[in-house]
Amino acid sequence: MWNLNCHYCQAHLQAYIDGELSPKARRRVSQHLDRCPTCYNAYSQRRDFSRELQQAIPLVGQGGTPHFKQMWGAIQAELPQPQPRLYQARYGLVLLAFALMLIVPFTMGHRKISLTPPSPPAPELLAKYETPDVTEPVMIATIAASITVESEQKSATQLPTVPEPRHQESLRGMDGNTN
Amino acid sequence: MAEIEKIITRCLNGDQEGFEALYTQFASGIYRLCYSLLLHRQDAEDVTQETFVYAFKNMQRYDARRASFKTWLYTIAISRCRNQYRRKHPLLMDIAQLLHFDVPGPKSETPEGSLAEQNAKDAVETALASLSPRLREAVVLRYGHGLTYREIADVMDCPQKTAESRVRLAHEALRGLLQPVGVGLLDELLSG
Numbered sequence: 001m002w003n004l005n006c007h008y009c010q011a012h013l014q015a016y017i018d019g020e021l022s023p024k025a026r027r028r029v030s031q032h033l034d035r036c037p038t039c040y041n042a043y044s045q046r047r048d049f050s051r052e053l054q055q056a057i058p059l060v061g062q063g064g065t066p067h068f069k070q071m072w073g074a075i076q077a078e079l080p081q082p083q084p085r086l087y088q089a090r091y092g093l094v095l096l097a098f099a100l101m102l103i104v105p106f107t108m109g110h111r112k113i114s115l116t117p118p119s120p121p122a123p124e125l126l127a128k129y130e131t132p133d134v135t136e137p138v139m140i141a142t143i144a145a146s147i148t149v150e151s152e153q154k155s156a157t158q159l160p161t162v163p164e165p166r167h168q169e170s171l172r173g174m175d176g177n178t179n
Numbered sequence: 180m181a182e183i184e185k186i187i188t189r190c191l192n193g194d195q196e197g198f199e200a201l202y203t204q205f206a207s208g209i210y211r212l213c214y215s216l217l218l219h220r221q222d223a224e225d226v227t228q229e230t231f232v233y234a235f236k237n238m239q240r241y242d243a244r245r246a247s248f249k250t251w252l253y254t255i256a257i258s259r260c261r262n263q264y265r266r267k268h269p270l271l272m273d274i275a276q277l278l279h280f281d282v283p284g285p286k287s288e289t290p291e292g293s294l295a296e297q298n299a300k301d302a303v304e305t306a307l308a309s310l311s312p313r314l315r316e317a318v319v320l321r322y323g324h325g326l327t328y329r330e331i332a333d334v335m336d337c338p339q340k341t342a343e344s345r346v347r348l349a350h351e352a353l354r355g356l357l358q359p360v361g362v363g364l365l366d367e368l369l370s371g
Contacts, residue, residue, distance in 0.1 A: 014347040018321065020328045049354050050322070056303050057323040061214030061223065068206055071228045072199070078232045079198060 215319040216260045230256040306356040317345035
C-alpha cells in the first residue's frame with residue numbers, strides 16, 4: 001500500500017542509488033525498501049538502468065576521431081605569446097655607449113685620457129692663491145677710496161654731464177676730501 | 180600542492196608546456212562532454228577549442244578554493260555549449276523516431292555486429308537529443324563524467340536539489356525512451 005514513506009522513498013530513490021543521500025536519509029530509504037516490495041521493485045529497475053547509463057553515456061562521442069592535434073594548433077595560435085627578451089638589446093646599447101665614450105676622445109686630437117684623479121695642488125700654490133683677509137673696516141675704506149678716485153677721473157674725462165651718484169659722496173665724506 | 184596546481188602555476192608564469200599538459204589531460208573529457216550535449220562532431224570540436232582558449236586566456240580567474248580545475252573547465256564548456264544551442268536549431272527530436280531503431284542482434288565480430296553496436300550508440304545519442312538541454316546536461320555530467328550532485332550544481336549554476344531532480348527526471352525520461360526499443364539494445368552497447 002502506497003504511504004508517506006513510499007512517497008519519501010520514491011523521491012529519494014535516485015539519490016539513494018547514486019550514493020548522494022545523507023546517512024540518516026539513506027537509512028530511512030533502506031529500511032523502507034526492506035519492507036515495501038513495490039518500492040524495492042522500482043529501486044531494482046532503476047538501479048539496473050543507472051548502471052547501464054553509467055556505461056553507455058561515456059561511450060557517446062568516443063566512436064569518431066576528433067582532430068585533437070588540429071585543435072591544439074588553433075589553441076596555441078590564440079595563446080598569449082611570451083614577450084621577447086628586450087633587456088639583452090638594452091644591455092647592448094649600454095655597452096655601445098660606453099665603448100663610444102672611450103673611443104671618441106682618442107679619435108678627436110689623439111689626447112691621452114687619464115683615468116686617475118688629478119693630484120692635489122702644492123702647499124706654495126695654495127698660499128699664493130689664498131684670498132686676503134678683507135674684513136677690517138680700515139682696509140675696506142682704503143679700497144673704496146681708491147675705487148672712487150679712479151671712477152671720478154674716468155667720469156670727468158668721459159661723461160662730464162652725468163651727476164655723481166650718492167654713494168660716492170658718502171664715500172668722499174669718509175675720506176675727508178671735499179673736491 | 181597537487182600536480183594540477185603546479186601545472187596551473189607554470190601556466191601563469193607563461194610556460195607553454197604547462198598549457199599543453201592541461202590540454203592533454205582534459206581535452207578528451209571536454210570533447211566528450213561537448214559532443215554528448217551538442218551531438219555534432221564539428222560543433223563539439225569548435226566548442227572544445229573555444230573552451231580551452233577561454234580557459235587559458237583567463238587562467239588567473241581560476242580560484243582553486245571555489246572549485247576544482249575540472250569543474251571550472253566544465254562550467255566554461257557548458258556555457259559555450261549553451262551559446263551553441265542558441266545559435267543552432269533545437270536538438271529535440273521526434274520521439275517516434277526512436278521507435279524505428281532496429282533491435283540489435285547478438286554481439287559478434289561480424290560487420291553486422293558492429294553495425295548493431297553503432298545502432299545502439301545512435302539510439303542513446305538520439306535519446307539524449309530528445310531531452311531538454313538542462314536534463315541532458317545533468318544526466319551527461321552524472322553518468323557520463325561521474326560528477327556528484329554538488330559538482331553538477333556548481334557547473335550548471337543551480338541549487339543542489341535542482342541538480343538532483345534534473346538527474347532524476349532525465350533518468351526517468353531515458354528509461355521511457357530506451358526501454359521500448361528493445362531489451363538487447365543496451366546489452367549490446369555495453370558488451371561492445
